[in-house]
Amino acid sequence: MCKRSSKYMKQRIEELFPQVVAWRRTFHQYPEVSFQERETSKRVAAHLESLGLEVLTGVGGGGVTGLLRGRHPGPTIALRADMDALPIQDEKDCAYRSRVPGVMHACGHDGHMAMLMGAASILTTMKEQLYGNILFIFQHAEEMLPGGAKSMIEAGVLEGVDAIYAVHLWSPLPTGYMSFRAGPMLASSDVFTVNIIGKGGHGGLPHTTTDAIAVASHAIVNIQSIISRQIDPVRSAVISIGSIHGGDASNVISDSCEWKGTVRAFAPDIREFLLRRIKEVVHDTCHMYGAAYEIEIRKGYPPLVTNHMETARLRKVAEEIVGKDKVEEMDPLMGGEDFAYYLNEIPGTFCFIGAGNELRGITAPHHHPRFDVDEEAMKTGMELLVKGAIQYLQEASLETNRPTLLASYM
Structure with a gap:
């Protein structure tokens, strides 16, 4: 994209930015929360319809999509944002804090939606120059198993899509x-629950x-040794026990003890090995x-593996x-994301957009009651979504001997 078109893009983003902030704050x-994004999806759908896109609602249960068809035939790129919030009390002191008791956007999904709505607004104005299509995916239930991506894929959301991108405010x-x-x-993110059944007494x-x-x-100690003694140290994996409960009195031996944990791995073979060994260790110890x-x-989300070419x-x-x-190579993270399901089906990539700002006091981690994002980061995210979609359609069209798109902007 030439300097003239890049300048135009930044101008459009600046003009639209107040509206993007308003969307995010609403x-x-x-x-x-997950699987209950009714009013959220209505707001998203109304905006996509106002742009004249081909809109579908209830995709896979609660997802929303808007299809922008370019004037000329070509490949299709999908851009995805997640919509759900978390069951966390908002403890921020600001005008836009959550008005729903016990529920807040503590992971940036509000910003993801606003950025993608803004990107759709800009890309729609380029419809006449596009060689190919852009599918805007607004996905429900990223935070809760089995994840909205899985059901949307099963509903056919990726049919005809050649590649997919997503960004995450970080x-x-x-x-x-x-x-x-x-x-x-x-990493993959699986959970397990074990209930040991014994015989209580004095x-x-x-x-x-x-x-x-x-x-x-x-059993818990034995399970931890799976990681330390049965997994190659250079192939990372984690087993964490997050909850344990047994008994109610100090002088009574409990007849049961329930505990819960999570399993994380980057490789499918390591993932399956860990899940199998947990069962075997529990059985043998009991x-x-x-x-x-x-x-x-x-079983939760699979490992998120980005495509090298699209990355x-x-x-x-x-x-x-x-x-x-200012573009960094990140280390792998043991967090999970159901965007992994899309990447198991078609090429694509996922990246983090910096959204912390110490001078403004925006330092709380994700899933924290005081979590917030620096809204200026949404300009960067929006620009990446717009230019990333254009770049994909341009290069993919050339790769398949189609005419170059956006000639009037180049």
Whole structure:
């Protein structure tokens, strides 16, 4: 994209920015948790319809899509934003704090929607010059298993789509920076629940009982050794126990002990090995101490693995926007994201947009009651979405011997 078109793009973003902030703040004030994004999806759909896009609602249960058809035939690129909030009380002191008790946008999804709505507004004005199509995906339920991406894919949202991009506002990274990684980027995220069933009794007569808490303790320690002694140290994985409960009195040996945990891995083979070994360790430990058990494993999101070509393509656009010195190579994170489902189906990439600002006190981590984003970061995210979509259509059209798009802007 030439300097003239880039200047035009920044001007359009500046003009639209007050409206983007207003959208973001409205979403922030009226958040809705996973699978309940009714009013949120209505607001999104109304905007897409006002742009004259081909709009579908209820996709996969709660998703919204808007299709922008370019005047000329070509490939189709999808841009995705998530819509759901979290069951967290908003503790910020600002005019746009959540008005819904116990619910807030604590992960930036309000900004993701606003940025993509803004990108749709700008790209729609370029319809006559486009060789190809752009599908705007507003996805429900990213924060809760099984994740909205899975059901939207099953409903056919990716039919005819050649590639997909998504961005994520990221408060640990300063505004003005971006972070990419080609290949494994985020981990799988599975959860498990174990209930050890023993035989309760008097705390002073342990020999007459089967101590469920003691058995659970041994099982938990044994499970931790899977990571330290059965996984190649250079192939990262994590097992964390986040909850344990057994008994109610100090002098009574409990007859049951329930505990819950999460399993994270970057490689599918490591993931499957860990889930299998957890079952085996629980079984063998309970057998050794004469206890019974119940175990439930819920497979969550797969590892998020970005496509090397699409990551390089979008990263180049990012470098043109903020400069090479502000585009970082990130280390893999053990967090999970259901955008991984899309990347299992078609090429695409995912990146973090810096949205932290120490001078403004915007430093709280994601999923924190005081979480916020530097709204200036939405300009960067919007520009990346718009230019990234254009760059993809332009290069993909050339790769398939189609005419160059956006000739009037080049």
